[in-house]
Amino acid sequence: MSKQHLVAVVGAGPAGIYGTRKLVEARHRVVLLNRDIKPGGLAEYGIFVDKEKMKTGLRKQFKKILADPKVFYLGHVTVGQNQALTLDEFKTMGFGAIVVAAGAQGTKKLGIEGEDCVGVYHAKDVVYHFNSLPPFSERNFEIGRRVAIIGMGNVMVDIANWLLNHKKIDQVVVVARRGPLEKAYDDSEFEVIERYLDNADMKQEIDRIAPQLSAVGQNVEEITKKFVKAGEPAEGRRLTFRYLCSPTKVIANSQNRVAALEAEENEMVLQDGRTVAKGTGKMRRIDVDCVIYAIGDQVDASLGLPYSRGAFVTNPEKLPGDPNPAAYQPYDPETKRVLDGIFVAGWSRNASVGLVGVAKQDAERGMKVVNEYLSSKEGLPSGEMEARIEALIDGLKKKGVSVVTKEDIELLESAEHEEARARKTWDFKYTSDQKMLEVIAARKATR
Numbered sequence: 001m002s003k004q005h006l007v008a009v010v011g012a013g014p015a016g017i018y019g020t021r022k023l024v025e026a027r028h029r030v031v032l033l034n035r036d037i038k039p040g041g042l043a044e045y046g047i048f049v050d051k052e053k054m055k056t057g058l059r060k061q062f063k064k065i066l067a068d069p070k071v072f073y074l075g076h077v078t079v080g081q082n083q084a085l086t087l088d089e090f091k092t093m094g095f096g097a098i099v100v101a102a103g104a105q106g107t108k109k110l111g112i113e114g115e116d117c118v119g120v121y122h123a124k125d126v127v128y129h130f131n132s133l134p135p136f137s138e139r140n141f142e143i144g145r146r147v148a149i150i151g152m153g154n155v156m157v158d159i160a161n162w163l164l165n166h167k168k169i170d171q172v173v174v175v176a177r178r179g180p181l182e183k184a185y186d187d188s189e190f191e192v193i194e195r196y197l198d199n200a201d202m203k204q205e206i207d208r209i210a211p212q213l214s215a216v217g218q219n220v221e222e223i224t225k226k227f228v229k230a231g232e233p234a235e236g237r238r239l240t241f242r243y244l245c246s247p248t249k250v251i252a253n254s255q256n257r258v259a260a261l262e263a264e265e266n267e268m269v270l271q272d273g274r275t276v277a278k279g280t281g282k283m284r285r286i287d288v289d290c291v292i293y294a295i296g297d298q299v300d301a302s303l304g305l306p307y308s309r310g311a312f313v314t315n316p317e318k319l320p321g322d323p324n325p326a327a328y329q330p331y332d333p334e335t336k337r338v339l340d341g342i343f344v345a346g347w348s349r350n351a352s353v354g355l356v357g358v359a360k361q362d363a364e365r366g367m368k369v370v371n372e373y374l375s376s377k378e379g380l381p382s383g384e385m386e387a388r389i390e391a392l393i394d395g396l397k398k399k400g401v402s403v404v405t406k407e408d409i410e411l412l413e414s415a416e417h418e419e420a421r422a423r424k425t426w427d428f429k430y431t432s433d434q435k436m437l438e439v440i441a442a443r444k445a446t447r
């Protein structure tokens with residue numbers, strides 16, 4: 001009995017690509033479908049633009065995995081309801097398993113008044129914009145000179161880095177529900193924006209919230225020593241923090257553009273040993289002309305898996321095994337059954353959690369579950385697999401999808417490298433799908 005299977009992996013970010021490696025190691029063939037033309041996901045389009053060593057290293061690893069003849073990369077193909085392919089269509093195509101590793105493409109809102117006005121953005125859209133991912137790369141973001149970033153994680157740092165070091169705006173105001181010690185960013189990441197910190201303002205802010213910090217047993221003196229440094233903000237650009245503030249309203253001007261952010265001041269209380277923000281009813285106004293939500297993402301419900309509150313629903317049972325297989329199995333709460341043959345991994349399983357290494361580890365554990373599942377099923381002969389892949393590509397082409405293969409990606413990348421060399425930069429990316437497709441077609445024509 002043949003044990004080799006055809007597996008569809010949806011999403012060629014770190015989870016999809018490292019997961020693919022585990023599947024081909026088990027001698028399965030993988031059709032890797034990716035919404036973006038280029039592979040890499042947030043490693044390509046999220047990790048900050050100047051992290052050359054990290055980006056180049058990851059690209060090399062991804063290239064090596066994709067080069068395996070058992071991997072069929074199909075870029076520029078979106079899977080989901082009303083898209084090029086639905087998950088239901090897949091089920092009829094002879095795939096032994098389908099792995100959804102499409103990241104967390106949905107955006108979270110706060111649900112406050114005014115958040116639909118011009119100048120309110122989601123961090124991921126902004127990050128995609130400055131990392132040159134179409135169509136965000138082509139979209140106009142009305143940034144202005146003073147920007148509030150809501151949230152205090154590493155994504156906030158990346159956005160502040162872009163705003164202060166690249167866009168050279170006047171001020172970034174970080175708005176956080178809790179206090180300085182509850183920051184989620186890493187100090188090593190923060191270094192790129194530290195020189196803009198308005199230390200006098202930080203001192204004032206810590207003095208303002210000192211009673212609330214003391215109330216939960218935090219040492220104000222130590223916090224001041226840790227967070228207030230010497231010196232003026234570099235080049236007159238300021239980075240300030242407004243702690244213990246929960247946004248309640250975006251105040252728009254007469255052109256429906258951001259004029260200010262209204263926030264409720266909080267106190268902190270201890271709950272099960274951790275600090276929790278609690279509104280005081282006292283409002284404050286923060287004058288800004290742009291608001292960026294850096295509060296994490298949620299999965300994309302339109303993929304067509306059972307969905308609840310920003311996440312795909314997975315099997316609630318604790319099944320025996322390490323890793324726990326249930327955690328990777330989408331689950332229909334109505335029928336109380338797992339979706340046979342479908343799995344989730346990476347940020348599609350656990351949105352906005354962890355660095356590339358975490359997504360990699362999650363995918364590797366998940367593929368152990370998938371390989372185990374496949375080992376009990378009859379596989380497909382190799383000729384049959386090829387016929388099914390061809391039928392899939394033909395079907396996509398008939399639907400008018402310009403499918404991009406890994407050979408196409410090589411042509412595109414060679415053109416981008418040449419352009420980068422000509423511009424004397426380490427990296428260059430074409431910023432529209434149309435341009436990328438044209439470049440690929442032109443290179444093919446001259447071969």
Ligand SMILES: Cc1cc2nc3c(=O)[nH]c(=O)nc-3n(C[C@H](O)[C@H](O)[C@H](O)COP(=O)(O)OP(=O)(O)OC[C@H]3O[C@@H](n4cnc5c(N)ncnc54)[C@H](O)[C@@H]3O)c2cc1C
Binds near residue numbers: 042300
């Ligand atoms: C702003 C930012 C900065 C970061 N910086 C770092 C860093 O410096 N270092 C680090 O280690 N980690 C960093 N991370 C974390 C890291 O990027 C993630 O851990 C990792 O990329 C998650 O991998 P993933 O494959 O689950 O999802 P993603 O990387 O999001 O990949 C998802 C893939 O799925 C595809 N896709 C989406 N929807 C569909 C669909 N419907 N059909 C087909 N394909 C689809 C997308 O095109 C994409 O290629 C950063 C994250 C962010 C948001």
